[in-house]
Amino acid sequence: MTRILACIDNTNASPAVCDYAAWASLNFGLPLTLLNVVNHPPCMETQPGSLAHMLDSMTLDERRHERALKQGYLMLQNAQERAIADGVMKPELHQKNGELLCRLLEMENDMRWLVMGKHSSLYPLLNQLEKIIHALHKPILVTPTTFKAPRSLMLAYDASEVTHMGVEMLATSPVLTNLAAHLVMVAAKTPKNLEQLDSAGAILKAAGRDVRTAICDGKVDLALQAYQTEHNIDLLVMGAFSHSRAHRFWLGSTTSRMIRTTMRPLLFLPKSHLNM
Template sequence: MNESRILACIDGSAASEAVCDYAAWASLRLAAPLALLHVLEPVAGSAPADLSGSIGLGSRELLLNELAELDERRARLLREQGKLMLDAACERVRADGVAEPLLRQRHGRLVDTLQELESEVRLLVMGRQGEACSSAASQVGSQLESVIRTLHRPVLVTTGTYRAPQRVLVAFDNSPSVRKGLDVLLQSPLLRGLSIHLLMVGADTADSREAIEAARRQLHEAGFDTSAAIRAGEVEDVLLDYRREQQMDLIVMGAYGHSRIRRFLVGSTTTAMLQRTDCPLLLLR
């Protein structure tokens, strides 16, 4: 891949259909090419026990040969299974309107593979939970936090079934990362034409009102249909309650911080939202 793409992680789980649909949506909104990635990962502890000390030399050689043949056969079947997953995903995104998706199959750890491809990724799309179809298939769900902490690209985390976003909730805390994220959204066609709700969680002070109103004006002047609100309470509870009340289709928020203190504070909120959200999350870095 030699150009900025939408990259969708396909693992063959029930989450893969929504991943395909949201990735196609993002690809069409951004007019960016789409790549579908399936990673075959090594499985820790999958090697058979070494029994060679308790059997004869000839039997040992026969056993090792048989194990090598089994490993080769298993690897071939997993490659073929991965190809079938990618072919099915390709058909789905084509049906969604993406004409020429690129198919990629890699061997290794998912996080390492994504780090290698990071410079070519504009937006990463992953499912919140993965149910691997085989012991060596990519366990996307179990590695989601590690991927989000490691990569420095926006990540769209899908949940449930696809629903074309129309109403977007932006978790606004007036931090530099969120203000930078707003600047990126202003310049991006991804959310253009959608209704944007800014929500700040905390005390309704003069400073808070001034900050969120400035952000609302910025979006409004850029042509967005925007509203703003401040609510007190636990961050995750407030965000999720508001999402349900206002029927939001997508939540946008900052991801894990880099400093040790910020990683503890922001990271805990990100993790809780990943676990509890019932709609997709767009995590900005």
């Protein structure tokens, strides 16, 4: 069954992850699954004279793992109560052992959206979040630490295949259809760019969407941030596998900086995904 999947851990991002996942679940009309993944205890190498120490370490690691499982289940129960308070009926709880990316890949076929915080206890380094974005083939909503129901969105449009597909998704997405949309291109105001942007905007207007188009000059990151701040836009939508300037910014060396500094949610769209 297709569902919204939310990653719950022991960071301060989890309450907002739960709220954004509940928001997506209710707007899609899809069930919500709350997932916690607990790492296995590290493997020990046996060395001469160290057997007793190894056994003691294994016992300690096993106790820590058992404690992590219990804490994880409590976190899931708290998240479940929060999601129910948000209006979700019977959110499911899943706790798994292992490595987060592997578990997500196993559950990918049943996933409509993945919702996760930008800070993770399993992946403290933000470039690991980038690995998840690259590996999965479903939209990934990366949340800040506080929840605000989105009323507007901005699609960073560069006329690439993936962002054009994103426009078509926005025209039909049940969860995003009521949000005011901004299509923003960071490029020179050439006749070709203006024509491409107007054509993309026409797709949304034909679907009855409230849409505004704009071309901005300057560096991609600064231009997008400035536009988002000026127009108080709640949600930024980005193609995850575009090879444009925007791609090199968002999924390049400065990705972690942007995810770390932004206070608003980011929705990454994989190229192969055709239905939001």
